[in-house]
Amino acid sequence: MPALPQAFIDTLTGLPGYDAAAFLAVHQSPERITSVRLQPQKVQDVASVFPQLETTRVPWASGGYYLSTRPSFTFDPQFHAGAYYVQEASSMFLEEALRQTISAAAPLKALDLCAAPGGKSTLIQAALPAGSFLVSNEVIRPRAALLADNLSRWGTTDVVVTNNDPRDFSRLEGFFDLMVVDAPCSGSGLFRRDPEAVNEWSYDNVMLCSQRQQRILADALPSLKPGGVLIYSTCSYAREEDEQLLDWLMDHEQLVSLPLQLQPEWNIVATESPVHRAFGYRFYPDKVKGEGFFIACFRKAGEAVPPKKGKQKFTELPKKDAERVLPWLKPGADVRMMLHEGEVLLLSPAVAEDMPLLQQLYIRKAGVKAGQLTGKELIPDHQLALSTVISQDLPGVELTLEDALHYLRREDLRLGEPLKGWALMRFRGMNLGWAKILPNRVNNYYPKEMRILKSGMPET
Numbered sequence: 001m002p003a004l005p006q007a008f009i010d011t012l013t014g015l016p017g018y019d020a021a022a023f024l025a026v027h028q029s030p031e032r033i034t035s036v037r038l039q040p041q042k043v044q045d046v047a048s049v050f051p052q053l054e055t056t057r058v059p060w061a062s063g064g065y066y067l068s069t070r071p072s073f074t075f076d077p078q079f080h081a082g083a084y085y086v087q088e089a090s091s092m093f094l095e096e097a098l099r100q101t102i103s104a105a106a107p108l109k110a111l112d113l114c115a116a117p118g119g120k121s122t123l124i125q126a127a128l129p130a131g132s133f134l135v136s137n138e139v140i141r142p143r144a145a146l147l148a149d150n151l152s153r154w155g156t157t158d159v160v161v162t163n164n165d166p167r168d169f170s171r172l173e174g175f176f177d178l179m180v181v182d183a184p185c186s187g188s189g190l191f192r193r194d195p196e197a198v199n200e201w202s203y204d205n206v207m208l209c210s211q212r213q214q215r216i217l218a219d220a221l222p223s224l225k226p227g228g229v230l231i232y233s234t235c236s237y238a239r240e241e242d243e244q245l246l247d248w249l250m251d252h253e254q255l256v257s258l259p260l261q262l263q264p265e266w267n268i269v270a271t272e273s274p275v276h277r278a279f280g281y282r283f284y285p286d287k288v289k290g291e292g293f294f295i296a297c298f299r300k301a302g303e304a305v306p307p308k309k310g311k312q313k314f315t316e317l318p319k320k321d322a323e324r325v326l327p328w329l330k331p332g333a334d335v336r337m338m339l340h341e342g343e344v345l346l347l348s349p350a351v352a353e354d355m356p357l358l359q360q361l362y363i364r365k366a367g368v369k370a371g372q373l374t375g376k377e378l379i380p381d382h383q384l385a386l387s388t389v390i391s392q393d394l395p396g397v398e399l400t401l402e403d404a405l406h407y408l409r410r411e412d413l414r415l416g417e418p419l420k421g422w423a424l425m426r427f428r429g430m431n432l433g434w435a436k437i438l439p440n441r442v443n444n445y446y447p448k449e450m451r452i453l454k455s456g457m458p459e460t
């Protein structure tokens with residue numbers, strides 16, 4: 001990687017826990033860390049997904065594992081099936097922060113405000129108490145599309161993906177119990193993983209990022225309920241984006257800073273903001289097995305006001321139609337079926353309940369799209385294939401690795417199966433998507449925009 005700019009190194013001097021020699025050495029080392037988090041509703045055992053690799057636990061995240069080498073995720077059909085999410089290990093600490101700050105006793109309404117590509121959202125979804133839901137928002141349109149694809153792979157009915165500016169959330173005053181702001185930042189914590197970013201670093205950009213972070217927080221915070229929890233994080237080492245930002249928050253919002261308990265062997269550095277002594281936590285790559293990261297937690301003070309209810313634009317699916325969808329679902333799946341622009345949506349009861357309010361946002365994806373009901377049949381959607389509520393008894397074909405990659409590239413398939421009609425294409429028992437088997441050909445329904453474009457095969 002390129003040498004770290006001296007102007008950047010100078011800004012680190014005096015930071016809590018900064019050890020110049022170790023920090024510079026780790027940035028010169030060729031070691032790269034790979035970690036993944038399993039989708040617990042699809043996979044319980046890491047060895048079933050990576051039988052050839054050595055794996056070790058990420059200490060603060062259930063389902064988080066370091067891999068001994070980096071496989072080609074593009075060529076792993078299980079990645080496309082949503083068996084796991086590839087996520088940097090320090091940022092998985094969000095799970096521990098949630099464990100220590102939210103109550104597991106009651107369902108929550110959560111917002112991940114700066115969510116693309118979706119690492120934190122998949123983590124939050126898995127960590128929330130049963131009956132909760134998550135609004136996963138991204139302001140930049142193409143990134144919101146990527147976020148929706150990643151959450152389709154994750155496959156749960158309790159996430160709504162939106163594409164809104166933070167200021168739009170003022171329409172939902174006092175609505176959320178939890179707000180995660182993983183803010184856009186100057187990105188110095190990821191220099192090791194993304195050497196290109198080194199050349200883009202400048203102090204001016206740090207200051208721009210800090211101002212943007214203030215704006216984002218000020219715009220979004222009205223939608224956090226008094227008593228609710230705010231978690232702020234960056235992947236920057238800059239004081240202006242970390243400790244000083246916490247002071248700015250304490251000056252401008254009614255917040256109480258929340259401390260976290262750390263295990264000494266985690267090597268996470270506890271820090272405090274200079275004025276209000278707000279608690280923050282720094283992750284250095286020479287101290288933890290992960291990249292640079294910063295996180296802080298707050299509780300909003302004040303009295304809760306019940307938010308208003310809007311008028312439902314999503315209509316409940318008539319019973320006779322719902323009966324046609326039921327055979328596609330796991331017996332007893334706890335979903336509400338709603339109709340929106342001709343599509344059947346499967347929503348967790350909590351999402352369905354709050355849809356009248358959530359529909360004030362620009363929704364990219366709500367729960368899981370089951371498909372379209374025509375006169376004769378349900379044309380199943382890709383989201384249904386990857387969902388955690390799909391029936392396990394539908395017709396399916398187990399593919400070889402080679403055929404799975406043909407399928408994921410949307411190429412023609414030849415299957416020697418005596419099936420007819422809609423069939424799930426599977427790899428190691430995991431659904432990849434749909435194909436329609438006709439007497440003389442197989443139609444590949446893998447979504448064009450999600451297909452693998454890279455040619456080649458995985459190295460064995």
Ligand code: SAM
Pocket residue numbers: 113114115116117118119120121138139140143166182183184185212216
């Ligand atoms: N939370 C994500 C994850 O774990 O996968 C990473 C989020 S990244 C650090 C910050 C995100 O904020 C980016 O997706 C970026 O597009 C978005 N962003 C950029 N400018 C923004 C703004 N003005 N308001 C809100 N979000 C913004």
